[in-house]
Amino acid sequence: MLGNFSYSNPTKLYFGEDSLQFLNEELPKYGKTILLTYGGGSIKANGIYDKVVEILKANGKQIVEDGGVMPNPTVQKLYEGCKLAKEHNVDLILAVGGGSVCDYSKAVSVSAYCEEDPWEKYYIRMEDVDNKIIPVGCVLTMVGTGSEMNGGAVITNHEQKLKIGHIFGDNVFPKFSILNPVFTYTLPQYQMVAGIYDIMNHITEQYFSGEDDNTSDYIMEGLMKSLIHSSRIALENPTDYEARSNIMWTATWALNTLVAQGKSTDWMVHMLGQSVGAYTDATHGMTLSAVSMAYYRYICPYGLAKFKRFAVNVWDVDCSGKSDEQIAAEGLERMEAWMKELGLTMNISALGVTEDMLEGITEGVFVMDGGYKVLDHSEIMEILRASM
Ligand code: NZQ
Ligand code: ZN
Numbered sequence: 335m336l337g338n339f340s341y342s343n344p345t346k347l348y349f350g351e352d353s354l355q356f357l358n359e360e361l362p363k364y365g366k367t368i369l370l371t372y373g374g375g376s377i378k379a380n381g382i383y384d385k386v387v388e389i390l391k392a393n394g395k396q397i398v399e400d401g402g403v404m405p406n407p408t409v410q411k412l413y414e415g416c417k418l419a420k421e422h423n424v425d426l427i428l429a430v431g432g433g434s435v436c437d438y439s440k441a442v443s444v445s446a447y448c449e450e451d452p453w454e455k456y457y458i459r460m461e462d463v464d465n466k467i468i469p470v471g472c473v474l475t476m477v478g479t480g481s482e483m484n485g486g487a488v489i490t491n492h493e494q495k496l497k498i499g500h501i502f503g504d505n506v507f508p509k510f511s512i513l514n515p516v517f518t519y520t521l522p523q524y525q526m527v528a529g530i531y532d533i534m535n536h537i538t539e540q541y542f543s544g545e546d547d548n549t550s551d552y553i554m555e556g557l558m559k560s561l562i563h564s565s566r567i568a569l570e571n572p573t574d575y576e577a578r579s580n581i582m583w584t585a586t587w588a589l590n591t592l593v594a595q596g597k598s599t600d601w602m603v604h605m606l607g608q609s610v611g612a613y614t615d616a617t618h619g620m621t622l623s624a625v626s627m628a629y630y631r632y633i634c635p636y637g638l639a640k641f642k643r644f645a646v647n648v649w650d651v652d653c654s655g656k657s658d659e660q661i662a663a664e665g666l667e668r669m670e671a672w673m674k675e676l677g678l679t680m681n682i683s684a685l686g687v688t689e690d691m692l693e694g695i696t697e698g699v700f701v702m703d704g705g706y707k708v709l710d711h712s713e714i715m716e717i718l719r720a721s722m
Contacts, residue, residue, distance in 0.1 A: 361390070484591060607625055624682045625717065
């Protein structure tokens with residue numbers, strides 16, 4: 335049974351090859367000063383920067399540049415962005431990049447006018463926003479996180495060895511997001527496949543929880559099938575528009591809050607992956623792939639019916655003559671084979687994790703209680719060891 339909920343998603347999307355021109359419709363809604371946030375330079379190399387700046391200028395905007403947003407944005411960078419945004423009294427933050435740039439922009443949007451240390455308020459104490467929020471718009475260039483249509487903003491604190499996501503409310507979601515699949519063509523294959531696995535894992539995090547019959551699980555099965563199909567085509571031919579556009583659209587639906595309505599969710603792979611990320615600064619999707627198989631094999635007996643359903647409905651496993659345990663295991667084997675086909679990182683030692691880090695990583699894992707098994711310290715350690 336679906337639980338009760340209220341639902342809205344305020345982000346307006348513009349999707350397709352010509353979607354950038356819709357910036358011309360959005361920009362007049364905001365004041366003159368734009369904080370243009372972007373990453374380490376990919377948008378300058380592929381020409382997206384020039385196109386965006388041209389439109390901003392044509393709309394009479396004054397640009398305050400805030401480049402150099404690193405993958406897994408840091409709290410230090412957040413403080414810098416806040417200073418810049420407040421100093422220039424910016425009217426809109428325009429994020430041009432991947433999940434890191436979008437997340438960072440949302441974090442700046444709620445932190446610039448925050449009177450306390452935003453890390454303490456939003457990330458340690460998980461408090462709500464009670465100050466002015468600067469509106470954010472996104473031009474997405476990397477697919478995976480769903481940040482373009484959600485309130486998530488993940489920040490890394492290297493000093494404290496913590497990587498934490500705050501899920502903000504509707505008022506922090508991007509006001510608009512521009513999704514042009516062609517903008518993702520220049521992604522290195524490593525980032526493309528990491529993003530594909532991030533999408534898959536956003537879905538499985540929400541799927542592997544609860545035993546109720548609900549529409550969300552059927553939607554998620556469809557999303558997973560589409561993703562698996564399109565991923566294989568994109569791997570062969572990264573400029574296949576049909577495949578790249580389907581992947582982009584699936585990413586948005588995987589984490590724009592829709593499929594989580596009225597059901598419980600897990601999120602333990604992300605909690606494990608984030609703690610690995612705090613120690614290694616590795617690519618987000620790869621931190622997930624590296625811990626996934628050990629985690630899912632560990633919890634499978636506790637959620638056997640759902641793992642069986644996953645095997646049959648997503649991976650077309652033939653049930654004849656097999657026990658439920660065998661069917662569920664075969665589903666996971668097929669997922670693992672697909673992950674290897676994509677070339678994902680399958681263990682945490684390949685991301686730089688060493689034996690002496692395991693205790694600290696275990697300590698840094700936030701334990702969620704929505705999955706099939708609430709993990710204790712020794713179980714987390716066991717899963718991490720099995721991921722080595
Ligand atoms: O920095 P530049 O030079 O732009 O290069 C980036 C970066 O090195 C590059 N890139 C992006 N678009 C490109 C491109 N290179 C060539 N052509 C393009 N079109 O790709 C690299 C990775 O970018 P990044 O934004 O870091 O990747 P992603 O989108 O995976 O974002 C990762 C961050 O999002 C957080 C992660 O924890 C991580 O910090 N997440 C946010 C979530 C949310 N808001 O809900 C949920 C996710 O689970 C995730 O935790
Ligand atoms: Zn993710």
